[in-house]
Amino acid sequence: MKKLLSLMLASAMALSMLTGCGGKAGEADGETDMQVSENVKIGIAQFAPHGSLDNCVEGFKQGLAEAGYVEGKNLEIDFQNAQADMANTNQIAQSMVAENVDLICAVATPMAQAAFNAAEGKIPVIYTAVTDPVAAELANEDGSGTGNATGTSDKLAVEAQLEMIRAFQPDAKKIGILYTTSEANSVSAIEEYKSLAGGYGFEIVDSGISQPADIPMAAADLAAKVDCISNLTDNTVVSSLPVLLDAANKANIPVYGSEIEQVKNGCVATEGLDYIALGKQTGAMAARVLQGEDAKTIPYETISEYSLYINSAALQTLGMNCPDDLKDKATEAE
Amino acid sequence: MALILSVLEQGFIYTILALGVYITYKILDFPDLTVDSSFPLGAAVCAVMIKAGINPYLTLPAAFAAGGIAGLATGMIHVKFKVRDLLSGIITMTMLYSVNLHIAGGQANMPIFSSENIFTLSPFADKLGEYNKVLVIFIIMLICKFLMDLYLKTKSGYLLRAVGDNDTVVTVLAKDKGIVKITGLVIANALVALAGCVMCQDQRFFEISMGTGTIVIGLASVIIGTNVFGKLSFIKTTTSVIIGSVIYKACVAVAIWLGLAAIDMKLITGALFLVILVISNFRKAGAENDQA
Numbered sequence: 196m197k198k199l200l201s202l203m204l205a206s207a208m209a210l211s212m213l214t215g216c217g218g219k220a221g222e223a224d225g226e227t228d229m230q231v232s233e234n235v236k237i238g239i240a241q242f243a244p245h246g247s248l249d250n251c252v253e254g255f256k257q258g259l260a261e262a263g264y265v266e267g268k269n270l271e272i273d274f275q276n277a278q279a280d281m282a283n284t285n286q287i288a289q290s291m292v293a294e295n296v297d298l299i300c301a302v303a304t305p306m307a308q309a310a311f312n313a314a315e316g317k318i319p320v321i322y323t324a325v326t327d328p329v330a331a332e333l334a335n336e337d338g339s340g341t342g343n344a345t346g347t348s349d350k351l352a353v354e355a356q357l358e359m360i361r362a363f364q365p366d367a368k369k370i371g372i373l374y375t376t377s378e379a380n381s382v383s384a385i386e387e388y389k390s391l392a393g394g395y396g397f398e399i400v401d402s403g404i405s406q407p408a409d410i411p412m413a414a415a416d417l418a419a420k421v422d423c424i425s426n427l428t429d430n431t432v433v434s435s436l437p438v439l440l441d442a443a444n445k446a447n448i449p450v451y452g453s454e455i456e457q458v459k460n461g462c463v464a465t466e467g468l469d470y471i472a473l474g475k476q477t478g479a480m481a482a483r484v485l486q487g488e489d490a491k492t493i494p495y496e497t498i499s500e501y502s503l504y505i506n507s508a509a510l511q512t513l514g515m516n517c518p519d520d521l522k523d524k525a526t527e528a529e
Numbered sequence: 530m531a532l533i534l535s536v537l538e539q540g541f542i543y544t545i546l547a548l549g550v551y552i553t554y555k556i557l558d559f560p561d562l563t564v565d566s567s568f569p570l571g572a573a574v575c576a577v578m579i580k581a582g583i584n585p586y587l588t589l590p591a592a593f594a595a596g597g598i599a600g601l602a603t604g605m606i607h608v609k610f611k612v613r614d615l616l617s618g619i620i621t622m623t624m625l626y627s628v629n630l631h632i633a634g635g636q637a638n639m640p641i642f643s644s645e646n647i648f649t650l651s652p653f654a655d656k657l658g659e660y661n662k663v664l665v666i667f668i669i670m671l672i673c674k675f676l677m678d679l680y681l682k683t684k685s686g687y688l689l690r691a692v693g694d695n696d697t698v699v700t701v702l703a704k705d706k707g708i709v710k711i712t713g714l715v716i717a718n719a720l721v722a723l724a725g726c727v728m729c730q731d732q733r734f735f736e737i738s739m740g741t742g743t744i745v746i747g748l749a750s751v752i753i754g755t756n757v758f759g760k761l762s763f764i765k766t767t768t769s770v771i772i773g774s775v776i777y778k779a780c781v782a783v784a785i786w787l788g789l790a791a792i793d794m795k796l797i798t799g800a801l802f803l804v805i806l807v808i809s810n811f812r813k814a815g816a817e818n819d820q821a
Contacts (some may be wrong), residue, residue, distance in 0.1 A: 260693075264765075273788070275785060278794060278795065279738070279741075280741065280742055280794075281736055281738055281739035281740075281744070282539075282742065282781075283781075283794065285731075285732055286535070286539060286778070286781055286782060286785060289532070289535035289538075289539075290532060290535070290782060290786055291532075291783045292531060292535075293531035293532035294532075295531075295533060303639060305638065305736050305738075307734055308638075308640060308642075308732070308733070308734045308736075312641070312642070312731075312732050312733045312734070313535075331638065331640055332640035332641075332642040332643055332734075333640075341642060341643065342642075376630060376637065376737075377626075377630075377637045377737040377738050378635060378637055379637040380640035382635065382636065382637060389538055405626060417813075427722060440640075442576070480808065494602075508539065
């Protein structure tokens with residue numbers, strides 16, 4: 196066992212030396228003007244396999260690369276996915292702390308909390324896809340960190356979304372929302388929808404489920420009661436999006452998404468998030484921390500811009516059109 | 530070192546749970562799925578009490594009691610309403626999901642980062658630094674183990690073991706085997722909820738989904754422990770459960786450390802489980818042949 200260990204250590208060292216050389220070569224190309232002093236090793240811990248979260252990680256790497264930290268050159272990444280298993284989240288977080296990585300990027304709320312707890316302030320934690328960092332006790336009311344952590348929130352642009360739905364459907368009265376009772380982000384988003392809906396003349400009809408198997412019945416029931424459905428970033432519901440779309444199509448009502456990926460997959464439109472962009476923004480923050488800034492003092496950020504994405508084919512199926520005054524702003528999601 | 534510490538921390542927390550699973554699975558021969566919900570039940574009770582400013586040490590008996598009630602529910606459903614063992618556990622587990630959400634005030638995730646807990650308040654907190662957590666968990670785990678050892682030697686404890694081995698013995702002794710089963714389920718789930726309470730303070734947040742798959746960890750720990758080390762006469766069964774739990778967590782840690790693809794984790798866990806079961810079955814068959 197000892198021999199095996201030393202062999203592995205030796206090969207790991209050899210590898211890091213090789214990548215070290217690669218890093219220098221990259222700088223010689225003059226691609227980067229940033230001061231990237233040495234090789235860094237970071238951990239990326241993702242809570243669950245999921246399209247949006249995958250995009251976050253993708254964007255995060257791009258953001259780091261733009262700041263001069265290129266995977267395989269001067270950046271080593273230990274990527275782990277907890278498969279939505281809470282026992283795994285803690286062990287992954289602790290193993291990254293034990294490896295003494297320079298920074299942990301944690302994707303989604305439970306993973307961020309586990310990493311924050313395991314790091315105990317010794318290793319900076321950069322989180323992303325955390326809807327409400329204040330409620331998760333990762334940030335104070337003023338945006339600064341409660342500890343050695345900062346990151347980005349994927350808070351929905353509820354107000355913009357309501358405005359958009361009003362523009363698409365001037366006569367609609369009821370918006371249906373399907374959500375999972377175990378997802379904290381969804382519960383807080385529903386609250387926000389309910390408090391803002393009145394201002395746009397809408398009533399929110401919510402339907403809570405506890406597992407994917409509940410979706411077919413809940414979706415059919417909800418679709419029959421409302422004029423349209425608006426999605427949250429609810430992991431369970433988004434994973435079963437085709438079932439929801441099917442139910443909505445049968446009732447001949449549109450489903451609005453909460454991010455670009457859902458619109459690509461058949462929702463009519465969204466005033467929403469692009470998780471790649473969110474990840475990029477997070478990557479840029481991580482680079483600042485790697486260059487020596489104190490994560491605690493960097494306020495958490497929300498996505499800087501929301502954009503309107505539409506799916507013309509889906510609109511056509513329902514006999515709907517993109518309103519004229521939104522046409523210039525809208526981008527076709529494909 | 531940090532990795533070993535984390536394996537011991539996690540291992541000892543899940544030992545408390547595995548001791549409970551040991552009672553139902555090994556002693557009572559009762560596949561109790563209540564565990565997946567009584568674990569987060571303990572955590573929910575813990576998080577709410579800590580948020581309310583109650584002394585964190587009081588959360589331990591409170592979670593223990595709450596878990597006991599959950600076990601009582603499963604026991605009553607099984608014994609009084611004559612529902613099959615597997616189903617009665619599933620029924621309680623399903624209902625507890627809503628109960629847990631209610632306890633947590635409708636919140637699926639409740640952080641307690643900014644509050645004191647049993648670790649920050651521990652008398653060794655300043656002196657032991659990084660060893661503080663593992664020591665506190667170890668002490669709680671050891672108390673559970675010794676109390677259980679003592680209990681199994683009492684009259685009630687003997688009856689418990691008798692029900693699992695041969696329940697007619699209990700009837701012959703003019704004892705109600707239903708009551709004995711219920712007692713076992715109460716103690717088992719009380720221990721599971723206690724583990725959830727310690728886990729919640731270790732990770733410093735409650736999350737409704739933290740119970741998913743707990744029964745698998747508990748079963749794996751018990752099976753590894755009792756099948757691999759249970760044969761050694763100088764080791765108490767409860768001790769072998771402790772070792773089993775630590776080994777299981779060490780295996781997961783090694784899998785993560787080796788960088789095995791995350792998507793393969795469950796496959797590896799299942800395979801490990803199977804290998805141990807198969808090996809111990811072969812051993813058993815071998816032993817029987819020797820006797821013949």
